[in-house]
Amino acid sequence: MNTQRAHPGRPRLVPATTTATPHDQVLHAAARLFVTKGFAATSTREIAEKVGIRQASLYYHFAGKDEILAELLQRSVRPTVDKVEQIERLAASETHETALYVLASVDVHTLAEAPHNIGVLATLPDVTSSGAYDAFRSTRAELADAYGRLAAQVAGPGIADGPEPRHLGEMLMHLVEVVTSLRGIGVTIDHATADAIASTCLRACGISDDRIATAATSAARLVGRLPDMP
Structure with a gap:
C-alpha cells in the first residue's frame, strides 16, 4: 500500500469554491501587489x-507581467469606452448635458468598481514607462475624445472658445479620476x-445648476438601462 501523502498546496488567494476563474485570480493577486508594492518591484x-499556484502555471494564463x-x-x-x-x-x-x-457617472462606476483601486496604476512612473502602457494610452484617448465631443456641445460662453474639445475632455477625465484618490484614503464611492x-463635470463646462439638476434626473433613468450598472 502506498503510504505517501500528497503535499499540501499553497494557500490560495481566492478559495477554491469561488466563481472567479484562475485567470481572474491572477489578475486580482497582481492588482493587489502592483498597487501596494509597485509594478517593477513585483x-x-x-x-x-x-494565488497559490506554481509560477509555471501562471504562464499558462499570461505571457508575462x-x-x-x-x-x-x-x-x-x-x-466605459465600450x-x-x-x-x-x-x-x-435627451439633452447633451444628460x-x-x-x-461621467459610468466612468465613476468603472473606477469605483475596479479591483484594488487599479485606476491608480496609470499614475505610477514604472507603469507609464512600460510597454504595457501604450495600448492603455490609446484607449484612454478614445475616452478623452468622447468627453470632449459631448462637452463641446454643452460648454457655456468662454469655455467653448477656450480649450480644444480633446483638452476639455482630458480636463473632465481628471475630475472623474479623483475617484482613485478618494478610494486611496478610504472614501466609499x-x-x-x-x-x-458628475455634477462637477457639468459645472466645469459652465452649465447652470438648474440644468445640471434636470440632467441628473434624466441620467438616473438612463444609467439603469446600461449593462453592468446598478
Missing part, C-alpha cells in the same frame, strides 16, 4: 504565490459622491 513568482498589467489597465477604462456608443444612442432624445452626465463628481 515578480511573477510573488503573484503566483499569492507586462501582459497582466496591460489587462489591468484596460479594466480601468475599457468598460458604453460610449450606447450612451450617445440612449441620450439622443449624455455627458451619464458618461456611493451614489451621492458619484452624483457630486
